[in-house]
Amino acid sequence: MSDEAPWLDEAEMTTWLALIGVVMRLPGALEVQLRRDADLNHFEYCVLVGLEHAEGGTMRMSDLAFLCNGSLSRLSHVARRLESEGLIERFACPDDGRSTLARLTDDGRERLAQAAPGHVLLVRSLVFDELDDTEMRQMGEFAKRVLARIQA
Amino acid sequence: MSDEAPWLDEAEMTTWLALIGVVMRLPGALEVQLRRDADLNHFEYCVLVGLEHAEGGTMRMSDLAFLCNGSLSRLSHVARRLESEGLIERFACPDDGRSTLARLTDDGRERLAQAAPGHVLLVRSLVFDELDDTEMRQMGEFAKRVLARIQA
DNA sequence: CCTGAATCGTTGAACCTTCAACGAACCTAG
DNA sequence: CTAGGTTCGTTGAAGGTTCAACGATTCAGG
Numbered sequence: 001m002s003d004e005a006p007w008l009d010e011a012e013m014t015t016w017l018a019l020i021g022v023v024m025r026l027p028g029a030l031e032v033q034l035r036r037d038a039d040l041n042h043f044e045y046c047v048l049v050g051l052e053h054a055e056g057g058t059m060r061m062s063d064l065a066f067l068c069n070g071s072l073s074r075l076s077h078v079a080r081r082l083e084s085e086g087l088i089e090r091f092a093c094p095d096d097g098r099s100t101l102a103r104l105t106d107d108g109r110e111r112l113a114q115a116a117p118g119h120v121l122l123v124r125s126l127v128f129d130e131l132d133d134t135e136m137r138q139m140g141e142f143a144k145r146v147l148a149r150i151q152a
Numbered sequence: 153m154s155d156e157a158p159w160l161d162e163a164e165m166t167t168w169l170a171l172i173g174v175v176m177r178l179p180g181a182l183e184v185q186l187r188r189d190a191d192l193n194h195f196e197y198c199v200l201v202g203l204e205h206a207e208g209g210t211m212r213m214s215d216l217a218f219l220c221n222g223s224l225s226r227l228s229h230v231a232r233r234l235e236s237e238g239l240i241e242r243f244a245c246p247d248d249g250r251s252t253l254a255r256l257t258d259d260g261r262e263r264l265a266q267a268a269p270g271h272v273l274l275v276r277s278l279v280f281d282e283l284d285d286t287e288m289r290q291m292g293e294f295a296k297r298v299l300a301r302i303q304a
Numbered sequence: 305c306c307t308g309a310a311t312c313g314t315t316g317a318a319c320c321t322t323c324a325a326c327g328a329a330c331c332t333a334g
Numbered sequence: 335c336t337a338g339g340t341t342c343g344t345t346g347a348a349g350g351t352t353c354a355a356c357g358a359t360t361c362a363g364g
Contacts (some may be wrong), residue, residue, distance in 0.1 A: 007272055012280055015292025019279070020198075021299040023175050024221035028352095029302050041320080046172075061343065069176035074321060076344055081320095098329045098342040120159055127171070128164055130297050140167025142291045145282045147173040150181050193350080213313065226351060228314055233350095250312040250359045 026126070033122045038115035043070055044078055045119065048104060048112045051088065057104035060093065064102060087111055178278070185274050190267035195222055196230055197271065200256060200264045203240065209256035212245065216254060239263055 008016060027042050034040045040048070046068040051057050059067075065075040079102055082088045087108035093099035104112075128136060160168060179194050186192045192200070198220040203209050211219070217227040231254055234240045239260035245251035256264075280288060 006269060008275070008280075011285075011289060011292070015288055015295065016275065016279070018292050018295035018299050020178075021221055022295050022302065023178050025299065025302045026172075026175050043320090062341085069173055071322075072343065073323075073345090077321075080344090093342095096330075096342085100343060117158060123160070123168065126301050127168070127298055128160075130301055131294060133163075135294060136167055137163060138287075138290060139294045140163070140170050142283060142287060142294075143167065143170035143174050146279055147170050147177065149278050149282055150174065150177045195350090214311085223352075224313065225315090225353075229351075232314090245312095248312085248360075252313060 029126065030119070030122065033118050034115050037118045038111050040111070040115055043068060043074070044082060045112075045115055046070075047075065047078060047082065047102075048087065048108055049116075051102060051104035052109065052112060057109075058101050061090075061100045061102060082108070181278065182271070182274065185270050186267050189270045190263050192263070192267055195220060195226065196234060197264075197267055198222075199227065199230060199234065199254075200239065200260055201268075203254060203256035204261065204264060209261075210253050213242075213252045213254060234260070 030042050030045075034042060034045050038045075047064060050064050050067045051059055061075055061079065062072060065072045068075065070078075079088060079090060083090055085107075086105055088102050089105055090100050090102050093101050131139060182194050182197075186194060186197050190197075199216060202216050202219045203211055213227060213231065214224060217224045220227065222230075231240060231242060235242055237259075238257060240254050240256055242252050242254050245253050283291060
């Protein structure tokens with residue numbers, strides 16, 4: 001871990017409170033819009049976006065779960081819901097009998113199109129409108145470095 | 153909202169993916185330690201910490217919910233659990249008959265003491281060890297500005 | 305006062321996530 | 335070949351959060 005002083009000093013505490021505030025409140029803020037525009041929660045939206053960016057709209061469940069920052073179990077439950085709504089479909093991977101592939105359907109793309117414009121507008125209004133280009137890149141770099149530690 | 157271009161450019165997307173990665177994975181990373189050391193989830197921990205920093209270890213439910221970045225309903229359910237474990241107690245507010253005050257008990261303080269050292273160490277190892285002092289303050293400032301937008 | 309609106313907190317049901325257990329497929333060493 | 339370990343995904347149960355509805359209290363205006 002670390003060999004530094006045990007508690008956070010004032011500047012660290014200020015930073016931590018702001019960071020944890022964003023972490024706790026951002027998902028809820030995003031979900032209001034997603035629920036209203038496309039009846040999706042944020043994780044479901046991530047799943048659809050992940051598939052949309054994939055080759056052939058298709059991705060392995062494990063890879064998709066990692067990309068969406070969720071557990072495989074979580075994805076499995078969500079995939080069942082999305083499949084029952086006809087937004088994705090699942091089928092066995094021809095190369096590896098253990099794997100399952102998920103593919104975005106046309107209905108899924110359509111649902112995504114309902115959600116995406118409002119989502120991007122909201123993300124802009126909450127984050128990118130507040131930061132100039134330099135700040136935005138710095139923020140991204142910091143987040144990337146912290147994320148690397150969390151994933152390890 | 154915003155009148156800018158509808159989609160995120162590459163730099164914005166990189167930033168967004170890193171940010172959302174932290175947002176989605178940080179709570180889980182913190183909860184492993186809290187569960188192990190003190191059998192608490194992150195929101196319960198925030199509640200106890202919030203009370204510890206308050207005058208007399210006492211705070212109004214509404215204020216506590218805001219401080220902990222959660223809904224009042226969520227806090228109410230959690231408070232019932234914490235009270236049944238003897239970590240907090242609730243009583244009517246003498247000044248306003250609608251309000252309920254929550255107070256940290258000695259057992260609550262003890263439980264917090266089990267969790268806190270490991271928590272701080274983990275927070276350091278995930279976030280503050282990665283950033284120098286200038287970067288840490290910048291990150292805090294960015295987060296504070298974004299948080300202000302989310303809260304509005 | 306008195307009435308309507310707003311605030312505060314709780315509750316139960318619906319929903320979602322986590323966790324542990326499991327079966328199936330693959331891989332590797334002997 | 336095959337036995338043991340690993341990876342992959344699913345499942346059901348347990349636990350936590352959200353949502354809408356509610357009762358109680360306070361506040362503002364007439």
